[in-house]
Amino acid sequence: MDVRSQVSMVFHLDKCIGCHTCSIACKNIWTDRKGAEYMWWNNVETKPGTGYPGKWENQDIYKGGWEKDGDSIALKGAGKKKGLLNIFHNPNMPMIDDYYEPFTYKYLDLIESPASDDQPTARPVSLITGKPIDIKMGPNWDDDLSGTPDYARNDPNLEGLTPAEQDAMFQLEKMAFFYLPRICNHCLNPACVAACPSGAIYKRGEDGVVLINQDVCRAWRMCVTACPYKKSYYNWNNGKSEKCILCYPRIEAGFAPACMHSCVGRIRYLGVILYDADQIESAASADESELVDKQLDMLLDPYDPEVIKAAKANGVSDSTINAAQGSPTYKFVKKWGLALPLHAEYRTLPMLFYVPPLLPVMASVTEVSKDQNDNLNPIAKQWTDSWLYDTSTEELWGTIDQARLPLKYMANMFGAGDESKIKGQLQKLMAVRIYRRWKTVGDISEEKVNEVLKDTNLTAELADEIYNLTSLAKFDDRFNVPPAHREQAIEMLEFAGDEKGSTGFGIKEKVQRGL
Amino acid sequence: MEPVSAFVNLYNNFFFIALPYIAVIVFLVGTIYRYRSTSFGFSSLSSQFLEGKKLFWGSIPFHIGILVVFLGHLTAFLLPKETLLWNSEPIRLIALEVTGFIFGLSVLFGLVSLFIRRISNARLRVVTSKMDIIVELLLIAVVILGCWIALGYRWGSSWFAADLSPYLWSIVKLSPQIDAVSAMPVVIKLHIILAFIIMLLFPFTRLVHFLVAPLHYIVRPYQKVVWNWDRKAIRDPNTPWSPTPPKNN
Ligand code: SF4
Ligand code: SF4
Numbered sequence: 200m201d202v203r204s205q206v207s208m209v210f211h212l213d214k215c216i217g218c219h220t221c222s223i224a225c226k227n228i229w230t231d232r233k234g235a236e237y238m239w240w241n242n243v244e245t246k247p248g249t250g251y252p253g254k255w256e257n258q259d260i261y262k263g264g265w266e267k268d269g270d271s272i273a274l275k276g277a278g279k280k281k282g283l284l285n286i287f288h289n290p291n292m293p294m295i296d297d298y299y300e301p302f303t304y305k306y307l308d309l310i311e312s313p314a315s316d317d318q319p320t321a322r323p324v325s326l327i328t329g330k331p332i333d334i335k336m337g338p339n340w341d342d343d344l345s346g347t348p349d350y351a352r353n354d355p356n357l358e359g360l361t362p363a364e365q366d367a368m369f370q371l372e373k374m375a376f377f378y379l380p381r382i383c384n385h386c387l388n389p390a391c392v393a394a395c396p397s398g399a400i401y402k403r404g405e406d407g408v409v410l411i412n413q414d415v416c417r418a419w420r421m422c423v424t425a426c427p428y429k430k431s432y433y434n435w436n437n438g439k440s441e442k443c444i445l446c447y448p449r450i451e452a453g454f455a456p457a458c459m460h461s462c463v464g465r466i467r468y469l470g471v472i473l474y475d476a477d478q479i480e481s482a483a484s485a486d487e488s489e490l491v492d493k494q495l496d497m498l499l500d501p502y503d504p505e506v507i508k509a510a511k512a513n514g515v516s517d518s519t520i521n522a523a524q525g526s527p528t529y530k531f532v533k534k535w536g537l538a539l540p541l542h543a544e545y546r547t548l549p550m551l552f553y554v555p556p557l558l559p560v561m562a563s564v565t566e567v568s569k570d571q572n573d574n575l576n577p578i579a580k581q582w583t584d585s586w587l588y589d590t591s592t593e594e595l596w597g598t599i600d601q602a603r604l605p606l607k608y609m610a611n612m613f614g615a616g617d618e619s620k621i622k623g624q625l626q627k628l629m630a631v632r633i634y635r636r637w638k639t640v641g642d643i644s645e646e647k648v649n650e651v652l653k654d655t656n657l658t659a660e661l662a663d664e665i666y667n668l669t670s671l672a673k674f675d676d677r678f679n680v681p682p683a684h685r686e687q688a689i690e691m692l693e694f695a696g697d698e699k700g701s702t703g704f705g706i707k708e709k710v711q712r713g714l
Numbered sequence: 715m716e717p718v719s720a721f722v723n724l725y726n727n728f729f730f731i732a733l734p735y736i737a738v739i740v741f742l743v744g745t746i747y748r749y750r751s752t753s754f755g756f757s758s759l760s761s762q763f764l765e766g767k768k769l770f771w772g773s774i775p776f777h778i779g780i781l782v783v784f785l786g787h788l789t790a791f792l793l794p795k796e797t798l799l800w801n802s803e804p805i806r807l808i809a810l811e812v813t814g815f816i817f818g819l820s821v822l823f824g825l826v827s828l829f830i831r832r833i834s835n836a837r838l839r840v841v842t843s844k845m846d847i848i849v850e851l852l853l854i855a856v857v858i859l860g861c862w863i864a865l866g867y868r869w870g871s872s873w874f875a876a877d878l879s880p881y882l883w884s885i886v887k888l889s890p891q892i893d894a895v896s897a898m899p900v901v902i903k904l905h906i907i908l909a910f911i912i913m914l915l916f917p918f919t920r921l922v923h924f925l926v927a928p929l930h931y932i933v934r935p936y937q938k939v940v941w942n943w944d945r946k947a948i949r950d951p952n953t954p955w956s957p958t959p960p961k962n963n
Contacts, residue, residue, distance in 0.1 A: 279932055286928075287777040288762065288770045295763055295837075327764070328836045393936035396928030404941035414753040417926055418760045435764055435841060438757035479937075514945030713755030714845050714918050 201476040202499060202510040204519045205387070205407035205550050206445060206469065206680055208459070209531045209538045210380055211669060212556040213628070214466040217378035219243050219339065221458035221467075225382075228457050229444070234436025236301035236326045239338045240443035241458040243380045247354040247368065247608070248341040250379075252297040255429040256355040256542065262291040263427030264390050264545030265483065272484045272546055277394035277425040286396065291424040295435065299336035301326035327435070344376050351376075356611040364605050375603040377556040379612075380466070382458060383430040383443035384541070384549030385409050387474065387497070388483040391442070394425030399440075405683070406471075407550060408445045416440050427545035437712045453682030455674075465672070470526030470679045471519055472533075472550070473499045473510055483546045490543040490615045497548075498533050501526070518681035525679045527668055528552065535665055537624055539613040555613045555621055557628040623655075630655040631669075634662040722896075729907050730892040734885050737914040744917025745925060758923035761841055768831040776824025782817040783860070786810075786871070791882055794875035801872045810871050815864045822857045825850065849919045852912050859905040867899060878906075 225241040244250040258264055262276025274281070276291035285291070304321035312319035325332045341350030347369060357365055367373065385402075389409050392400045399415035400422055402408070411422070411431070418438040422431040431442040446456035454460065459467040474497045482493040499506045501523035510520055523529065531538040531554060538552035602609075602625075606618045614620035630651045637648040652662060668676060749756060762769050790797045801807040829850050832838050864870055877894040884891040895906065916922065 278936075283928070283931065287773045288766070290770075292762055292766065294766050327840055330836065388937070392938050396931040397926070398928075398930065398934055398938060401938040401940040404939050404945060414756075416757065417923055417928070418757045419928060420760055420762065423763075433760075433763045435761070437754075438759035439754075511949060512946070514941070514943070514948040516949070711755070712841075712843075713752075713757050713759060713922075714843065714920060 200499075200506070200509045202473055202506060202513050202515060203404065203407070203476045204510070204515050204523065205385070205472050205474055206450065207385075207407075207472045207526075207528045207532075208382075208551045209468040209470075209528045209554065210551070211466045211468070211531075211554045212377055212379065213554065214464040214669075215243070215378040215380060215556075216464045217243055217245065217343070218463045220461050220463050221380055222338070224457040224461035225443075228446070230441075232436075233326075234434035235432070235441060237295065237298050237338075238432040238434075238441065240430070240432075240441075241380065241382045242338055243378050244339070245342050245344060245351075245376050246379045246612070247351040247357065247376060247604075248344070249350045249353050249355075250341075251299075251338045252293050252429050253336070254353065254355055255427075258427060258545070261293060261424070261427070261429065263425060263429065264547055265388070266546070267484065267487075270484065274390055274394055274425055275427075277390070277421040282394055282396055282419070282421045286419055286421075289420055289424060292420055292433075293423060293429065295327075296336070299334075299338060299340070300332060302332060302334055344374060347374075356608055358611060359616070360605055360607055364607070368603070368605065368608070373603055377604070379541075379553075380458070381428065381430070381541075382551065383409060383426075383445070384428060384547065384551045385443075385445055387476075387479050387494075387548035387550055388546065390425040390427060390545070390547050391422035391431045394421040395419070396421060400431075403447075406447070406450065406680075408447050408450075409442070410444055410447070411440055411442055413439050413441075427542065427547060428549070450680055451683035453680075455678045455680075459678065465677065468527040468531060468668075468672075468677045470528035471501075471523040471681075472526060472529050473501050473506060473515070473520075473523050475499055479548065483548055487544055487615055488617060490546065491539060491617070491620055494540060494543060494548050495533065495536075498529070500533075501529065516681070516684060518684070522679050522681045527672070527677055527679060530664070530668065535627065535661065537627060537665070539620060539624065541612060543615040553613055554628070555609050555624060557625050557632075627655045627657060627665075630657055631662045631665050634659065635666055726892055726896045729903070729910075730881070730895050731885075731890045733907065733910045733914075734890075737910040738885075741913050741916050745922060748917050748922065749925075756922055756926055757920070759841070759920050761838055764837040764841065765831065765835050768827065768835075772824050772828035772831055774824070775820040776828060779817040779820035779822075779824060783814060783821060786814050786817075787874070790871060790874045791879050794879035797871060797875040801869065801875075807869055807872065811864065811869055814871065815861065818857060818861045818864060822854070822861060825854050825857060829854065845915075845919050849912070849915065849921060852908060852915070856905060856908045856912065859901055859908065863902055863905060867902060 222239055222241045222243055226239065229240060230236070230238045239251065242251050250256065252261075254260060255263075258275060264275055265272040266275045277285075302323045302325055304323055306321050309319050309321050322331050323334050324330060340346070344351050352365070352369065357368075360368075368375075385407055386409065387402075387407070389400070389402060391411075392402060392409065395411075395416075396419045397415050397417045399412045399417070401410060401412070403410065416439045418433070418440070420433055420440065422440050422442075423429075423433050425431075426442075431440050433440050446454075446458075449456055449460075455469060459469055478493070478497045482490075482497050485493040501507070501520060507520055511517075528538070532552050538554045540549045541551070541553055542549070606621050606625075609621045609625075610616055610618040633643060633651050634648050634657075637643045637645065652658060657665075762773075801810065832842050832846070832850070867873075877898075881891060881895045895903070898906075912921075
């Protein structure tokens with residue numbers, strides 16, 4: 200057992216309101232520089248949608264991630280052979296137009312244009328050439344299902360859904376969507392690391408953050424191809440690749456990453472998870488149907504004395520082990536089984552987990568009978584007419600199967616295609632709701648509630664725990680990562696403000712394009 | 715001594731003794747200094763992200779061609795006897811020359827496509843420096859001269875090995891013998907001079923990415939995990955504390 204620790208995030212998608220505050224917080228700190236304007240280390244996508252860069256999930260186009268190669272795995276679009284052969288021209292590299300051409304507006308024209316009969320306008324200009332452009336794409340171009348025929352309809356996750364199912368998803372009355380915030384997954388089997396010919400990318404042993412050494416990157420651009428999440432970006436100005444650094448300077452100093460700290464919906468949880476690195480290879484090359492389970496099997500119980508012993512022998516510090524024991528992410532992922540990795544089928548073993556959203560599943564409005572209406576607890580009775588936001592149908596589990604976002608669609612994202620994964624998880628979320636409804640509204644019988652809890656392997660205590668961490672958690676409950684040990688100072692502790700506008704920490708020379 | 719021949723002597727001494735030494739010294743000192751102190755600037759500065767279609771028709775013929783042509787020159791320089799031996803058989807000589815010439819043309823084709831691509835695309839002009847243009851033009855000039863020589867002054871692979879290799883070795887051995895090179899036609903002389911100028915400018919251009927070609931990728935394991943400290947020792951109370959933090963990576 201080779202115990203290592205990983206700082207890992209959970210996104211509770213039911214809580215994301217799609218405000219993009221996280222993206223802005225990240226951009227303000229890290230990527231408001233020339234060459235990086237188009238990069239959104241954190242971005243928020245509307246699902247269904249094609250995302251950013253367009254259709255990034257379609258690996259037939261982008262050739263990201265690993266694929267099965269006999270008993271082992273191989274990089275799909277990079278690697279030693281493909282990478283070195285394609286080094287002069289990489290056919291699998293996304294282009295700037297797959298993301299979007301960064302732009303700004305000529306705001307000054309609004310003020311300085313001479314008086315005339317027409318309103319002055321602020322024309323958009325390219326941030327690359329400085330010339331006026333027609334904006335064709337942006338980082339959240341398909342926000343809130345805009346342009347559905349072109350975007351949501353082309354979501355790669357619709358694969359495997361019948362045309363009828365797809366049509367049903369996009370009926371105007373039935374449309375539903377949710378938000379998917381994405382950052383680098385700080386994978387255990389990172390494709391970006393494996394694809395880098397220079398060996399500039401590495402995973403930090405102490406906390407699992409995946410970083411690109413800017414001094415070693417030589418712009419061979421293979422990481423951009425290899426990362427299936429398209430979270431390694433090429434800085435077109437200074438010729439270096441860049442990616443999310445999980446705000447390691449903040450984490451080392453005991454602060455939460457900017458995206459998490461600013462999250463309006465408080466959807467993010469950050470904690471330490473211990474895992475067994477010996478299993479990386481077998482987990483990454485498992486059969487598709489076992490991928491999720493095998494990955495979750497790698498995560499170790501931080502209370503197990505064997506695990507603690509092995510962790511200590513491996514140099515994991517006490518504070519890290521303590522944090523792992525109080526880790527909110529461990530609870531979501533392992534203890535409660537509520538959070539799943541995004542696109543496990545890319546085989547990078549992503550270490551950010553998502554609680555798939557229940558809300559669109561449930562969001563149907565039904566007419567209730569007079570009887571039912573009269574029986575309702577006054578708290579629930581906000582409707583003067585007899586329409587009810589339907590969460591108490593007789594067939595409790597039935598609604599999940601008839602979800603407005605088909606289970607298959609969700610499974611393509613979070614279950615490596617396996618619907619049963621999503622179903623069990625959504626049922627748990629539902630059970631907690633039913634339990635809470637019983638407690639606060641009281642229109643459900645105790646019998647029913649017990650049955651529901653039993654069906655989902657929950658107890659009243661667990662349901663309360665889940666409810667607490669989901670709805671009431673304070674910042675310290677959501678963020679439990681120990682600051683770095685000074686004596687083991689990792690990269691370097693510097694003041695982020697001093698480094699703003701530069702490429703990062705630890706670089707003493709002026710950060711500029713090479714000759 | 716007559717004034718004309720004195721001038722010619724001066725000229726030959728400068729271009730074939732002084733220039734090579736200056737070029738080699740600047741190349742060595744320049745690249746080592748640049749690598750050690752300003753490694754951030756070491757990059758191939760790929761522009762594929764901004765334009766990828768035309769790049770294919772420029773980058774591939776250029777890079778493949780220059781690799782072959784460079785290796786050819788290197789072989790004739792390092793192994794002149796073997797090269798001459800190879801060329802002793804006319805078929806083999808012609809095969810070598812034809813191959814070299816084809817790859818020379820490929821370099822030329824690539825360079826010209828790259829040049830047109832650079833200056834005709836508004837996005838690319840933003841990431842094009844003066845040095846890029848200078849290097850590009852110098853390379854085009856060298857390659858044109860090279861192709862001209864291959865056609866007009868046969869058989870280059872043989873006389874390179876016989877006459878130029880000894881001259882280059884005499885430079886290496888610090889006792890320059892420039893008689894042979896001084897007697898060469900002016901086209902060949904220009905080719906040599908331009909080559910030294912490129913060597914001289916090398917550390918100040920994007921060409922440095924050639925020196926960091928990622929060959930070690932072939933042997934390294936795919937995954938890379940970096941610990942700042944020896945993780946097995948860090949919790950051992952006997953591990954001495956070190957005042958200098960390790961440099962990561
Ligand atoms: S998500 Fe991050 S760690 Fe994983 S392959 Fe992409 S860039 Fe690398
Ligand atoms: S800040 Fe939070 S709620 Fe807002 S979009 Fe980002 S993840 Fe969602």
